[in-house]
Amino acid sequence: MMMSRKTWLRSVAATALSLAAFSAVNAQTNELRVGLIPSEDAQAMIRASTQVMEQLAAKTGMQVKPFVANDYNGVIEALRAGKLDIAYLGPFSYVLAHQIAGVDAFAVAVTKKTGRSAYQSMVIARKDKGLQSLDHLQGRTFAFVDPSSASGHLFPKAGLMAAGVDTDKGFGRVIFSGSHDASIMAVANNKVDAAAVADRIFDSAIKKGLVKREDFTVIWHSKPIPESPMVWRQSLDAATKQKVAAALAEIKDLPWGDQGLLNGFAATDDQAYDVVRQTAKALNLDLGKMK
Numbered sequence: 001m002m003m004s005r006k007t008w009l010r011s012v013a014a015t016a017l018s019l020a021a022f023s024a025v026n027a028q029t030n031e032l033r034v035g036l037i038p039s040e041d042a043q044a045m046i047r048a049s050t051q052v053m054e055q056l057a058a059k060t061g062m063q064v065k066p067f068v069a070n071d072y073n074g075v076i077e078a079l080r081a082g083k084l085d086i087a088y089l090g091p092f093s094y095v096l097a098h099q100i101a102g103v104d105a106f107a108v109a110v111t112k113k114t115g116r117s118a119y120q121s122m123v124i125a126r127k128d129k130g131l132q133s134l135d136h137l138q139g140r141t142f143a144f145v146d147p148s149s150a151s152g153h154l155f156p157k158a159g160l161m162a163a164g165v166d167t168d169k170g171f172g173r174v175i176f177s178g179s180h181d182a183s184i185m186a187v188a189n190n191k192v193d194a195a196a197v198a199d200r201i202f203d204s205a206i207k208k209g210l211v212k213r214e215d216f217t218v219i220w221h222s223k224p225i226p227e228s229p230m231v232w233r234q235s236l237d238a239a240t241k242q243k244v245a246a247a248l249a250e251i252k253d254l255p256w257g258d259q260g261l262l263n264g265f266a267a268t269d270d271q272a273y274d275v276v277r278q279t280a281k282a283l284n285l286d287l288g289k290m291k
Contacts (some may be wrong), residue, residue, distance in 0.1 A: 014258040032062040032244065035075040035087030037228070040107050051254045059247035062240075071178060074275070079233060086232045086244060089152040091276045094229050098270060105229035105273060106241070107248050107265035109256050118224035121151035121159070124187055126203060127217045134163050134220055141173045143195035150276065152180055155222045156196035156247040158279050163220070184211060194219065200259055226272050229264040230265060 034056075036049060046066055052177045057064040060227025067084060069075045072093040080101035085121045089097055097103045100164075125131040131140070137160075153176075157167050174191065177183040183195040184202060199221070206213050230248065232241055248265035258261045 030061065030062055031187045032064045032086065032240070033084045034066050035078055035084040036066055036068045036088075037075060037088055037090055037093065039071055048255060052251055052256055055251045055254065056244070056247050059250060060240075060243045062243070066281050072146050076148075079231075082233065082235075084233070085236055085240070086105065086230060088228060089231055090152075091226050091273055092154050092280070093150075094231055095147040095276045095280065096148055096229065098273075102234045103231040104234055105231050105270055106245055107230040108227040108268045108272075109230075109259055110266050111259045112161055112253075112261045112263045113257070118227055119151065120199045120224060121156045121196055121222040122199050122202065122218050123156060123160075123194055123196050123220040124184070124216050124218055126187055126190070127215055129193055129217075131194060131217060131219060134160060134165050135166060135220070137194055138170055139172045140193035141175075141191075142171045143175050143177045143186045143192040144188055145180055145183055146176055146178060149180075150225050150228075151198040151222070152183065152196055154276075154285070155225055156220070158282050159220065159222050161283070162224060181205060181210070188215070194213050221271050224269075226275060229268055229273070247280070261268065271281060 010272075034053065036046070046068060049066060053064045053066050067075075067078065067134075069078065072090060075084070075087050075089060076093060076097045079087055079097055086099075094105055096244070098105070112167070123134070131137065144157070147153055159240070160167050163284075175191075177186055177195070180197045181199040183192075183197050184205050186192045187195045202216075205211050232244065245265075245267070250264065252262055252264050254262050
């Protein structure tokens with residue numbers, strides 16, 4: 001039976017679309033798109049993770065493309081839209097991403113320095129401000145990092161509230177700086193009186209010579225917070241998941257952001273972050289609205 005020109009054109013178009021889809025799928029299977037949280041500025045974060053990304057590419061045989069958003073929400077939205085395959089998220093941003101973006105935690109970095117997969121939040125102030133206790137924060141200016149940041153907002157907020165600090169009305173002014181480094185420098189440069197930051201990022205800022213430890217007072221420490229996890233899309237194919245997990249477990253003796261030298265990535269799961277959900281409950285937070 002002879003095919004009409006219109007039918008033939010439709011067939012050609014359908015075949016072209018099928019080939020394009022097949023090529024896109026094939027291209028995607030050899031590409032690993034990695035999202036990174038902005039604990040530092042974007043370029044610093046990419047530089048700090050370059051060696052790990054190179055090793056991940058070498059061990060998986062995939063083309064690794066790192067992406068750093070302007071904030072936590074940017075990484076979560078990219079995951080939800082299917083534009084990222086795996087990502088490095090903070091504990092709270094992970095719980096939120098698990099709820100709205102269909103991702104699971106699968107690994108946490110273990111460093112040679114600490115040998116553990118937990119860290120703490122701390123409230124810092126310039127020593128010359130004379131702030132020695134949480135009571136002294138009344139009426140002062142204060143910096144949190146990001147609404148979804150575990151150590152830069154939610155854990156310290158819960159801790160301050162438990163200690164009797166009114167985090168809504170007790171400060172003279174509250175800002176969200178966007179990154180831990182920005183909060184540290186805001187305190188150092190007298191832009192705010194105090195700030196909540198991750199202990200390891202404060203240590204990193206000191207090591208990099210950005211600030212001097214003797215210029216600061218640590219007013220408060222949180223309880224241990226579960227380490228920021230590596231997560232993957234639940235829809236990522238099983239073979240890629242297996243390759244990525246195996247590769248990360250073998251990556252050692254390389255710097256990983258603010259955490260120092262890696263001793264590999266240990267396996268984790270969603271249940272490890274129930275303490276984060278409990279903290280959200282204590283704060284009466286609706287994580288679904290933190291977008």
